Amino acid sequence: MLDYAALSALAAVVREGSFERAARALHVTPSAISQRIRQLEERVGCALVVRDQPCRPTETGRRLCQHVDRVRLLEQDLQGALPGLDLPGPARVALPVAVNADSLATWLAPALAAFAAASPVLMEVAVDDQDHTAEWLRSGAVVAAVTGLARPAAGCNSRPLGSMRYLAAASPAFVARHFADGVGAGSLAQAPSLVFNTKDELQARWARRLCHRHVELPRHTLPSTEAFVAAGLAGMGWGMHPQALIAPHLAEGTLVELVPDAPLDVPLYWQHARAASTLLDALSGAIMAAAGEALLAP
Numbered sequence: 001m002l003d004y005a006a007l008s009a010l011a012a013v014v015r016e017g018s019f020e021r022a023a024r025a026l027h028v029t030p031s032a033i034s035q036r037i038r039q040l041e042e043r044v045g046c047a048l049v050v051r052d053q054p055c056r057p058t059e060t061g062r063r064l065c066q067h068v069d070r071v072r073l074l075e076q077d078l079q080g081a082l083p084g085l086d087l088p089g090p091a092r093v094a095l096p097v098a099v100n101a102d103s104l105a106t107w108l109a110p111a112l113a114a115f116a117a118a119s120p121v122l123m124e125v126a127v128d129d130q131d132h133t134a135e136w137l138r139s140g141a142v143v144a145a146v147t148g149l150a151r152p153a154a155g156c157n158s159r160p161l162g163s164m165r166y167l168a169a170a171s172p173a174f175v176a177r178h179f180a181d182g183v184g185a186g187s188l189a190q191a192p193s194l195v196f197n198t199k200d201e202l203q204a205r206w207a208r209r210l211c212h213r214h215v216e217l218p219r220h221t222l223p224s225t226e227a228f229v230a231a232g233l234a235g236m237g238w239g240m241h242p243q244a245l246i247a248p249h250l251a252e253g254t255l256v257e258l259v260p261d262a263p264l265d266v267p268l269y270w271q272h273a274r275a276a277s278t279l280l281d282a283l284s285g286a287i288m289a290a291a292g293e294a295l296l297a298p
Helices: 004-016 019-026 030-044 059-081 101-118 133-139 172-178 202-211 225-233 243-252 278-294
Strands: 093-099 121-127 144-147 156-170 193-195 219-221 239-242 264-273
Touching: 004 019, 004 030, 004 059, 019 030, 030 059, 059 093, 059 133, 059 264, 059 278, 093 101, 093 133, 093 278, 101 121, 101 156, 101 225, 101 239, 101 243, 101 278, 133 144, 133 264, 144 278, 156 172, 156 202, 156 243, 156 278, 193 202, 193 225, 193 239, 202 239, 202 264, 225 239, 225 243, 239 243, 264 278
Parallel strands: 093 121, 093 144, 193 219
Antiparallel strands: 144 264, 156 239, 156 264
């Protein structure tokens, strides 16, 4: 029989990234977290955590994290079916998911909020680039993710959500200053661009498709969808913006497309653990319904 207090400690370390933050999340001391994980490692006979900054799981640690998250979901289902069973643990189960920032800022947040308001869960939402959220699934840190990758992570299902349309846009003054002679490899190599973080390849993908070759783009880094729009309006740079988010600015003329009718459509997928969980199924249904209304058909 596995020690679920130790498994909870392991999952907390992976999710929080350190023993200290995991201890705060579980309301115990860091030494208690360390002792539980050491005993669990002795039990399974191998290391479970790479003690780095941040901490990350070994392959065995990843599988144990996935196991404990699924057990929590199953216990929540059992509690709902048999309320007299009085299982130990919180009344609400943590439901960790990873999503991309642009989805969260547009269509996804209302769906998550409505689901959480009606369900016995505490949502733990991690934000990363859509091409990297699947890594959170593979690490065992989350049980579901909105991702740009169609191929499912091990032990997961993958379902197409639809495509998010992005437009390359900037302020009229910025376009007049940097693209007076047109948008091409030369002007793009000189005009500052906006990227969410170093993982963000949308601007480079759009430029490569337009110019038929790689263009080295000068870039500002702004890890916020809302800041992206504000920076574009202020003339800081050009960027790939979700069409739904900047539609009012395009209508007002405060933002303009660099090249009209040249969108970049990014397919998104919902990947989730293959766990027979009523809560996870309900969340998946809410996500699929919201995507069906907001995204381009897959």
